[in-house]
Every structure is written in C-alpha cells, then in structure tokens.
Amino acid sequence: MMSFTDGEARNGLGRWYDLFSRGTRDWLRHNAKVRQAVRDHLPELVAGSDVLSNPRDRTVKVPVRFLEHHRFRLRDQEDEQGAGQGGNVKPGDVLRPAQPTSGSDPGGGEAEGPINFVLEFQIDDILDWLWEELELPNLQPRAGTAIEEDVYVREGWDKRGARSRLDRRRTLKEAVKRRSVQPDSRIPIGNDDLRFRQLARRPKPTASAVVFFVLDVSSSMDEHCRKLAKTFFFWALQGIRRQYTSVETVFVAHTVDAWEFAEEEFFQVRGEGGTKSSTGFARAHEILIERFDPARYNCYLFYATDGHNFSEDRGAATTELQRLLPLMNFAGYAEVSQQSHRHMDTEIATIWQRLAAEDLPVQLHAE
Amino acid sequence: MPSRLDQYIPQLEALAAAQGLVYHPVDFEVVPASFMMEVAVYGLPVRMPHWSFGVRWVYQMIQHRMGHSRIFEVVFPGNPNHAYLVDTNSIEENTLVVAHVLGHADFSRNNMAFVHSQEQVGYHIVEQAAAHAHRIQEAIDQQGEQRVERVLDAALALEPHIDTDLPLNRGRYQQPSRRIAREFGEADFGGRYARLPGAEALPVMSRLEPLHIPPRPERDLLWFIAQYAPEMEDWERDIFLAVRKESWYFQPVFNCQIMNEGWASYWHSRLLREADFLPSQFYVDCMKTHSDVVSPHAGDKQVALRINPYHLGYALGAPDRGARIHRGAGNHAAGGRFRVYPQLSDGRDCR
Numbered sequence: 001m002m003s004f005t006d007g008e009a010r011n012g013l014g015r016w017y018d019l020f021s022r023g024t025r026d027w028l029r030h031n032a033k034v035r036q037a038v039r040d041h042l043p044e045l046v047a048g049s050d051v052l053s054n055p056r057d058r059t060v061k062v063p064v065r066f067l068e069h070h071r072f073r074l075r076d077q078e079d080e081q082g083a084g085q086g087g088n089v090k091p092g093d094v095l096r097p098a099q100p101t102s103g104s105d106p107g108g109g110e111a112e113g114p115i116n117f118v119l120e121f122q123i124d125d126i127l128d129w130l131w132e133e134l135e136l137p138n139l140q141p142r143a144g145t146a147i148e149e150d151v152y153v154r155e156g157w158d159k160r161g162a163r164s165r166l167d168r169r170r171t172l173k174e175a176v177k178r179r180s181v182q183p184d185s186r187i188p189i190g191n192d193d194l195r196f197r198q199l200a201r202r203p204k205p206t207a208s209a210v211v212f213f214v215l216d217v218s219s220s221m222d223e224h225c226r227k228l229a230k231t232f233f234f235w236a237l238q239g240i241r242r243q244y245t246s247v248e249t250v251f252v253a254h255t256v257d258a259w260e261f262a263e264e265e266f267f268q269v270r271g272e273g274g275t276k277s278s279t280g281f282a283r284a285h286e287i288l289i290e291r292f293d294p295a296r297y298n299c300y301l302f303y304a305t306d307g308h309n310f311s312e313d314r315g316a317a318t319t320e321l322q323r324l325l326p327l328m329n330f331a332g333y334a335e336v337s338q339q340s341h342r343h344m345d346t347e348i349a350t351i352w353q354r355l356a357a358e359d360l361p362v363q364l365h366a367e
Numbered sequence: 368m369p370s371r372l373d374q375y376i377p378q379l380e381a382l383a384a385a386q387g388l389v390y391h392p393v394d395f396e397v398v399p400a401s402f403m404m405e406v407a408v409y410g411l412p413v414r415m416p417h418w419s420f421g422v423r424w425v426y427q428m429i430q431h432r433m434g435h436s437r438i439f440e441v442v443f444p445g446n447p448n449h450a451y452l453v454d455t456n457s458i459e460e461n462t463l464v465v466a467h468v469l470g471h472a473d474f475s476r477n478n479m480a481f482v483h484s485q486e487q488v489g490y491h492i493v494e495q496a497a498a499h500a501h502r503i504q505e506a507i508d509q510q511g512e513q514r515v516e517r518v519l520d521a522a523l524a525l526e527p528h529i530d531t532d533l534p535l536n537r538g539r540y541q542q543p544s545r546r547i548a549r550e551f552g553e554a555d556f557g558g559r560y561a562r563l564p565g566a567e568a569l570p571v572m573s574r575l576e577p578l579h580i581p582p583r584p585e586r587d588l589l590w591f592i593a594q595y596a597p598e599m600e601d602w603e604r605d606i607f608l609a610v611r612k613e614s615w616y617f618q619p620v621f622n623c624q625i626m627n628e629g630w631a632s633y634w635h636s637r638l639l640r641e642a643d644f645l646p647s648q649f650y651v652d653c654m655k656t657h658s659d660v661v662s663p664h665a666g667d668k669q670v671a672l673r674i675n676p677y678h679l680g681y682a683l684g685a686p687d688r689g690a691r692i693h694r695g696a697g698n699h700a701a702g703g704r705f706r707v708y709p710q711l712s713d714g715r716d717c718r
Contacts, residue, residue, distance in 0.1 A: 026420045030422055
C-alpha cells in the first residue's frame with residue numbers, strides 16, 4: 001500500500017519506520033466502520049425499489065455519519081450569552097435540544113454542523129462484503145442435474161491440421177530450432193516445422209439459470225410480509241447469481257389466479273380475496289416449458305407466502321408441485337407471517353413438507 | 368543524509384548561536400515522504416491508533432499525490448528536539464528547512480506557552496506518546512477493539528478541553544474544611560449517621576452542605592472525567608489521561624502556530640542571508656523556496672482560502688522590524704522579541 005522511496009531502506013534491514021504503516025491501518029479501520037454503517041442500513045437498502053433484476057450497475061446511497069470525528073468546542077466569546085449556567089438549573093435540565101435546528105440558530109454549539117456524508121456504493125460491492133460475512137455454504141446443485149453442453153477449447157499443437165489453424169510463431173520457432181542444429185540445411189521452413197493449433201471438445205456445465213419467484217399476494221399478505229418476502233428473494237437470488245454467469249428472473253404473483261409481472265410492479269401488486277397456490281405453480285410451469293428449456297437451464301423456484309391456502313386446493317397444489325419440482329435444481333419455501341409462530345403447520349407448509357419427504361430438492365423456512 | 372547537508376548543519380548552528388538563538392540540541396533525520404505524511408497527520412512519530420487519523424491520513428495522501436500539499440519538515444520540541452526532513456526534497460530546500468527548524472527550536476525553548484507546557488509534560492513527549500500507544504494497544508488486546516474505540520472516540524472528542532493554567536498533575540478537589548470532610552465523608556461514621564432516616568431532625572446537620580462536584584466550573588474536562596466519572600474502569604481513565612497529556616503537549620503547538628512559523632521563517636531567511644559559506648546560486652534557490660512558503664496564496668490559486676501561518680507570521684514579524692528589535696534588544700530574551708506582537712502579549716496567537 002505504501003511505497004518507500006528511500007533507497008537505503010531497501011538494501012539494509014530497513015529503518016524502524018518501515019515496520020508499520022499506521023495511516024493504512026487506521027484507514028482500514030475507518031473503512032470497516034463505513035461497512036458497518038452500510039450493513040446497518042441494509043434492510044432499507046434491500047427493501048428499496050427493484051434491486052433484484054439487475055443489480056450489476058446499480059448504486060445505493062448510504063448516509064455515513066462518522067466519517068468526521070465529533071469534537072466539542074467552546075462557543076465564541078461574542079455570542080456567549082445566557083448559556084444557562086444561571087441559578088435556576090437543576091441536574092437533568094436540557095440546556096439546548098440536541099436536534100440541530102437548521103438555519104434558524106447559528107449558535108456556536110452546532111458550528112460544525114452534523115456531517116452527513118452520503119456515500120455511493122455499487123450494490124455488488126456491498127454484497128461481496130456481506131457475502132463474506134454470512135459465510136453461507138455454497139449452493140449445491142442437485143446431483144445428476146449438472147447440465148452439460150459441449151464447447152471447443154484450444155488444446156496443444158500438432159504437426160498436422162487445417163491450414164487456417166497454422167500457428168506461425170510456433171512454426172518459425174521450430175524452424176529456427178531445426179536450423180540451429182542443421183546449419184547446412186537450405187530449407188527455410190520444412191513440413192516438419194509446421195505446427196497447428198488443436199481443438200478439443202470439452203463438456204461444460206451450463207452457466208445460465210432461471211429463477212422463479214412466486215409470491216402470494218392475497219389480501220392476507222400485508223406490508224410486513226411482503227418486505228420479508230422481498231428480502232428473502234433478494235438473498236436467494238444473490239446466492240444463485242454467484243454461481244452462474246447469466247441469471248434470468250421470472251416473477252409470478254398469485255391469488256386465486258396467477259400472473260407474471262415485471263419486477264418493479266411485482267412488489268406493488270396487491271390482490272384481493274383468497275389463495276390458490278396451485279395457480280402460481282401452474283403458471284411457473286407453463287413459463288418454464290414455454291421459454292426455458294429445462295435441459296439447458298438450471299432452474300430455481302422460490303415461493304413466499306403466509307401459508308394460508310384453500311383446503312380444496314390441496315390436491316391441485318400437490319399435483320402441480322409434483323410436476324414442477326423434479327425440473328428444479330432447488331426449490332425454496334419461505335413462510336412469512338406477522339405472528340412469530342414458526343411451526344410450519346399451515347396448509348401449504350404441510351404440502352411442501354410432504355414433498356420434501358419424497359426426496360425432492362426442497363427446503364422450508366419460516367420467517 | 369546528503370553529505371553537503373551534513374556540512375551545512377553545524378555551520379548553520381554556529382551561525383544561529385552567533386546570532387543569539389538559544390535552543391535545546393536538535394536531532395535531524397531524513398525520512399521518506401510517506402513516513403513524513405504520517406507524522407504530520409498524527410502529530411507524533413508514534414501515537415495511539417484511531418480511525419480518525421486514518422481519514423486525515425488518506426486526505427493528506429490524496430493532497431500529496433495531487434501535488435497540492437508538500438510537507439517540508441516536522442519538529443518535535445523537547446530536549447533534544449527531533450526534526451525530520453523529507454528525502455525527496457532538494458538539498459536547497461532541506462538547507463532552508465534546517466535554518467527554519469533552528470528558529471522553531473529557539474521559539475520552543477523561549478516561548479512562555481512552550482516553556483510552561485514542557486515544564487509540565489516533560490521533554491520526552493515522543494517517547495511518552497509511544498508508551499501511550501503501547502498501553503492502548505494492550506487495552507485493545509484485553510478489552511477488544513470496540514470498547515477501546517468507544518473510549519477513544521469520547522476522549523478525543525474532548526481533546527482541546529484541558530486547562531493549562533493549572534498543573535498537569537492535579538489532585539482531586541479539596542474539601543473546603545476538615546470538619547465537613549470528617550462529618551460528611553462518604554465512608555465515615557458521621558456521613559452515615561447524617562443520612563440516617565430522621566436525620567433532618569438534627570438542625571446542626573442541615574446547615575452543613577456536602578461538597579459540590581465540581582465546586583467551580585471546570586475547564587479541564589478530560590481530567591474531570593478521568594477523576595470523577597462514577598463508572599469507569601482504570602484502563603478507561605488511563606486513556607483519558609493519556610489523551611490529556613498529549614493535548615497538553617499540542618496546545619502550545621496549535622496556539623502559537625502563527626508566531627512560531629513567523630519566527631522560524633524570519634530566522635531561516637536571516638540565517639541563510641548571513642550564511643556566506645553557501646554558493647550564491649544555492650542561496651537564490653533557497654530564497655525561491657522561501658518565497659513560495661511565505662506566499663499568501665496557496666499554489667497557483669489566486670485566492671487565499673485560509674490563513675497561511677507562514678505568511679501571516681512572517682508579515683507580522685516583518686524582517687526589518689524584527690531585525691531592528693533584535694539588534695536593539697542586544698542579548699535577546701523571548702520577551703524582547705515578542706514586542707513585535709503587541710496584541711499577543713501573553714505569547715499565544717489566541718486562547
């Protein structure tokens with residue numbers, strides 16, 4: 001980080017001041033504090049508008065209050081008037097409210113003013129920090145579903161090959177080598193000197209994935225539940241994004257019927273009436289078959305709901321899920337609810353638990 | 368250290384002594400610019416770790432990389448004085464800096480604020496600050512970074528709030544009379560008896576009041592907290608006292624900056640002018656640096672965004688007046704020289 005220009009220091013054992021760099025150390029500590037501030041603001045950050053679809057070039061603004069160290073200072077002599085040290089003060093009296101009244105009160109006590117730096121961060125940077133801290137295990141694709149496609153990669157050289165694959169540099173090198181051991185050779189470049197680049201066929205796991213986010217938007221899902229669901233979707237997507245080069249997202253909302261939405265609308269959708277989760281799964285299945293070839297995509301499904309479902313929908317939901325889940329690398333079920341009962345005894349949770357028992361790639365989680 | 372500078376330093380010192388400058392010996396050391404930047408930011412060669420220094424350091428580093436800021440020297444007054452020169456500066460610049468440092472050394476030996484502070488703090492603040500840093504590092508190891516940082520945040524926020532008019536090592540407040548102390552001391556029988564239920568029935572007790580803490584408004588907040596904060600651990604009090612001690616050391620440095628720089632700038636220009644051993648081209652190069660340093664404008668900007676202490680101090684102590692007063696005073700004592708600063712009679716720029 002630091003570069004020393006002192007020549008003497010490099011030859012010898014070094015001078016005493018080479019041994020440390022306090023500036024760097026304290027600067028790193030400061031950065032750690034900024035990170036902490038960012039992490040404290042994370043809920044607001046994630047709950048903000050559409051951060052899911054394409055966070056690559058998105059930035060967030062995070063207010064950081066302690067970039068500048070607070071210092072107490074005395075008021076100037078001139079405006080020192082009635083500072084409240086008179087006779088009628090009691091312990092606990094507030095001399096001046098701590099809240100700075102902007103503009104109207106140019107008193108010495110707030111001359112420095114509250115320093116509100118707003119830092120702009122790449123979302124990806126923040127996620128990188130957080131991901132390190134979360135230390136989650138890497139998402140393992142279901143065994144046997146590693147989808148492979150063949151790619152050609154360059155691999156080695158050969159003396160024979162197509163003309164277009166001639167490696168001129170190598171060929172010349174070979175010629176030079178040969179002529180150095182056969183000084184009286186009169187052939188500048190012989191057939192034995194030719195070198196051709198070779199291609200080999202390699203199976204390569206596909207690097208694209210599609211993620212289905214299915215959200216129950218029936219009237220029982222309130223703002224709190226949506227926020228939790230959004231946070232859950234966000235992190236699920238981040239985990240997947242780390243594994244694949246291209247990730248596509250599909251947003252499906254359902255009540256008694258299901259629709260696909262763009263992300264910005266997705267979390268604003270508010271449905272009326274009851275819940276038939278089977279419709280959501282059916283719609284997801286439809287989209288999957290229509291647009292994404294399960295043989296070429298790694299498919300993920302995340303479903304967030306408060307767990308309530310029409311009991312007459314049970315059979316249909318089970319059937320849909322049994323049709324859908326085998327196509328998935330992984331499916332996650334998150335139950336979000338206002339009450340903190342985490343028993344997983346709701347209608348939909350029971351269905352998913354049964355499917356998990358059938359050895360489908362499913363996990364359940366309650367928030 | 369470049370050999371020519373090695374030659375010039377004793378010659379300049381002899382010249383300074385002949386001109387009547389009186390100072391503690393100065394240790395010169397040539398250091399890399401990166402180290403210099405740290406010293407300038409921390410104020411001491413080794414100092415306690417705190418993130419706020421990191422912020423200032425990066426700021427300084429950026430300024431330096433962009434060429435907006437140059438550091439010529441840093442002096443730590445003491446006995447001996449420690450002076451650092453930058454190895455990337457030219458020999459002419461460093462010669463000027465040596466003369467400048469001699470001016471500083473004279474100032475810190477004779478100025479009242481410096482003398483008082485050094486009498487109290489001692490002449491080895493560099494070593495003491497290193498010891499503070501070591502103790503704080505131990506505290507970090509034992510208590511964890513978070514806890515130590517909270518204490519340091521608080522202590523450094525109060526850094527300027529010391530009272531240099533009272534001695535550095537102050538005792539706790541004295542009870543106004545021994546009688547009250549005896550009767551109302553916390554642990555004494557008298558104190559416990561006075562607080563018994565029904566004690567108000569005793570008229571003699573109600574007339575006597577316990578000692579107010581603090582008995583009068585207290586300027587030395589760091590000391591007050593370290594002494595009287597009810598729920599602090601020893602290592603926390605130690606941090607407050609360490610910050611206080613360094614603040615004592617810094618106070619004359621900050622308060623006298625304009626005079627100190629003016630004095631040093633006057634002396635570097637004067638010493639070099641009288642240094643007949645310098646080649647004339649060398650002298651001209653030194654004076655170019657001098658005019659940059661005391662320029663009222665920073666760099667090529669045509670507006671002075673803030674006071675340049677070198678310029679202001681130099682202008683106040685103007686070479687002609689300074690020289691005349693110096694000659695008039697003959698054997699110059701600190702008081703005589705400061706007559707050029709009538710408005711600053713107590714030897715400080717401000718309070």
